[in-house]
Amino acid sequence: MEESSGKTTKKHPWFWSSAVASIVLRLVLIVYFPNTLNFSSRPEVSTPITSLRRLAEGYWLKQSSMSPYAGSMYHGSPLLLSILGPLTGDRGEGQSHLLCGLAFVIADFITAILIRAIGQLLQVADIQSLKSLGAKNFPAGDIAALVYLWNPLTIITCLGYSTSPIENLMIVLSLYGACRRLVPLAAFGLVMASHLSLYPVILIIPLVLLIGSGLDTPPRKLFLQPNHVDGYKKTNFSRRRVVLFFLWASVWALYVLVLCSISLKEYSGLGEMFKRTYGFILSVEDLSPNIGVLWYFFAEVFDFFRDFFLIVFHINILFMVLPLAIRLHHRPCFLAFVYVAISSILKSYPSVGDSALYLGLLGLFVNALADMQFSFFLFSGYLGTLLLSPVMHNLWIWRGTGNANFYFATAMAYACFQIILVVESVSSMLNHDRALKKGATPVAKKVQ
């Protein structure tokens, strides 16, 4: 414990300097290359849900006293419209979205800081089990925060003026709140995140587990040897906190709904909001290309089967929720990471911003996943597909020499690599637990 804290304090200046450097890099890119780096129109960066251009259109519609959901342009939250809308308003040449960019940089920075805080909490919780394995103890929080900040995907998302940094911030905020057992904060993060993009609603399970039984620990079975009955961490699932969490979540949800209905009062009710946001997400109406797999599928599939496949694909996310929760219930933070990763693979309008979030969270488990397989293969796969995807897009859309299949192939490959990453990280986490179990049995005996 002493040693690790010393290490972290030693690491501090290094961490802060590189974090500030990443922020400065963003600011420089935003201020000096506002138009040369035209990331905002990249399909990898901005989806119909997160595009700031669509938000500006929604804000314009609202300003000209129409419903922001009139037409099929805007599909985001009305709250986001009220917050970010005015920032898009000034339409001076060049300075167009400077303020928004600034907001996204700040959101990125806060996200990184929160990830770091989560990492430090996790490390404190993990220190004993890691010691038992005799593994090297990396400062997971610093690494995760820096991975998040320096990840080119995060930087591109931030420069591409998509609203996903804010969604990511909300998800991380809820995790942080749950880790610190700040029930209102966790509930707020969850409600906001699922209000913004629906999918984070499955994070309710890891959050409940986190709030109920605390941070990631080795599986409880290890400490429940017959000769170790005094209950190391047996009965600390606190129902009271969970009930409080649900209470707070419903309070926040009610609050958000009231705010939304106030901001949409003159135009249309909440019904239209749900139809235009959640309905749009669930019924994959926009078939413009993105890095996911659903757009091309639904552009090609026969209309007769459309509903069936919509159900199948969305249920695929839900199907895995329960098995994962059963198997990884002792590691709620890791469970949250897996959920985030799965939903960012299978969601209807994925962007690299979602990948940036789960890659950042992956850094939190750097100690546990140290011996993950295929990491180099995955790294090259990510790199390859992310470099090929713009090329194929360019060939198809701009040059007209390629066709949709080339671009779809890169999306497929990307999905496959993401799936391999998830599967490998899950199995190596399970292996890690097995190793702990093997190591823990002698430890328990020693304690006795």
Place this chain on the structure above:
Amino acid sequence: MSRFLSISILLLFVLYVSSESAGEEEFTEELLFRPLPDRKVLSHFHFESRAPPTNSYGHHHRLFPKAIYQLVHKYRIKQMELSFTQGRWNYDSWGGFDPIASSNAKPPGVELWAVFDVPPDQVDASWKNLTHTLSGLFCASINFLESSTAYSAPDWSFRSLSGNLRYGSLPREAVCTENLTPWLKLLPCRDKSGLSSLMNRPSIYSGFYHSQRLHLTSDEFDPVALNGIVLEQTLTIVLQPDSLETHPSFSGSRKLQPSWSMSSLFGKTVDGKCALAKSSNVYVQLEGSLVYNMKNTWNSIDSYEGDSNFGFTVSPDRMMKEINSVDKEGYSIIYGFSINNDHSSKPFDLGFWWKLPVTWSCVKAPLRVSRFLMGSGNEKGAIALSLQSTEWSQSLLKADNDGEKCNLRVDVFQLVPWYIKVYYHTTKIYVDGASQSLGDIIEKMSVSPSEDKVSPGVMEMILRLPCDMKSASLTLEFDKGFLHIDEYPPDANQGFDIPSAIISYPDFQTRLQYKLDTTSIKSPMVSKMQERRTILSYTEVLLVPLTTPDFSMPYNVITITCTVFALYFGSLLNALRRRVGEEERLRKSKDKSTGKLRLLLSKLSAKLRGKPWEPPSSTPPSSSSKFISTKVVIKIILIAAIAFGWQYYDG
């Protein structure tokens, strides 16, 4: 029987003649020729049928087409206009200010608008039924206008008839003789006699522009019906006369305008008037600037009848001069020829020849409008509307109100299909190349943004442009949508059409007022020209190429995507399901007992030692042996299947 019939017809005719005063079915046919500055000739057929109000006249008609009467009554149409057009009206050289240009210059393809006299919630249903009926009536795919993505309800910028108006257009529709024939069937004489017998299909469709239009107005449903139903059918054709026979008398540097005659233009002559027509007239119109130029060049003509510059083969019956001309310098002249009495004599073949060369230019619309696309690639682009002032409008406006800061009002109506996703907040206006703030220029703007697969985007705008500007442009950015493979037309790579935008200038009214001499009979066409109407012009149709998916791939895409999903589901479930205890036991058993021999040996040694034998691990050997056996079975089945397949396909 035949005798009775003829008597009854005679009786009817007598009745018809006697009841002429009290609201009468009428049919008139007229034809207007106008030489155009670019050596072409405009011919404009105008047929008008009138049916008196039903409550005073009844349901039965002699002349008025029954189909139209039923149409009006079934869908309660107040006003309707349908046009089939091929080619583009050249606003620069054929004029944009006169009544024919602003009412008969139409966008390519089919344009339909209608005003209904039904409660607002039934308008859409009436429209849909109307499109289907018209589609059947005119053998055209007007029924594509039924889909809510194809039509719109303009609020105020189009014809200022709000409420029950619906407007739609199909730019891609090809217009051909199959659309003309049903249109001719509405005429009492069809194309058998009268002016419509001139309509020789090859010569009509080889023209530069032809627009066949049907305009309906009815006040049947008003409490006090006065006019009944008025059906106005016009056919506007721009033809190039064969200029082979140049007049030999003139040999100068300037080329003589081509001479023409009915027979040279259409290859046909008029045998006589349509017997059912009330009047049958042919007019030749000379524009104001042409008359002015003729006067300028040859000062001699003042009390002229045009004989020094041009001549007719048939002497005109009457002449009408324009009064209160907009163009200060010249006045337009119309020569009228009636073919009422030509029935017995030789066929009527009006010819017109030039004696001296003359050049002139038509009166243009206040602004020269063009619309084009910007950007490349299939992801996004921008629509630009460019408005350039014409010299004429500048002079006019300066003369109108100098001193105070004058501006020119321009109404824009633009309909954009849903797959062109316009970002209306990116509207930018440039006047003389400098960006202007929207508030200064746009007086009123109403937008109804497009909804995917439901409704098109409609933009209506009132612009106030400064008079002294040279050019203005308006740009809107858009993203191109991606469609489902079933939504692409068969020729998907040709691109998609954005219908013409309508630009109107409410400050200007076109009106040609002619001094009617007493001898002239009432002419519906001339009285149409005398009506005040707003100047209207259509922009070009835009062709937007959209990205296409691979149309041959649905099965591949479905299978590959499902494979990826299976990979995800299977491998993740496998990772979760794997039990470490079993694995270790499996590994141990593999290490220890690799065969039955080993098992036997251990058994033997146990017996030898006299201890009860305990299996090293009871389940794994059996499972492994079972595993091997299933493996063998699978192998055998596989080989058998391959052998069978080989036998089946090869043998």
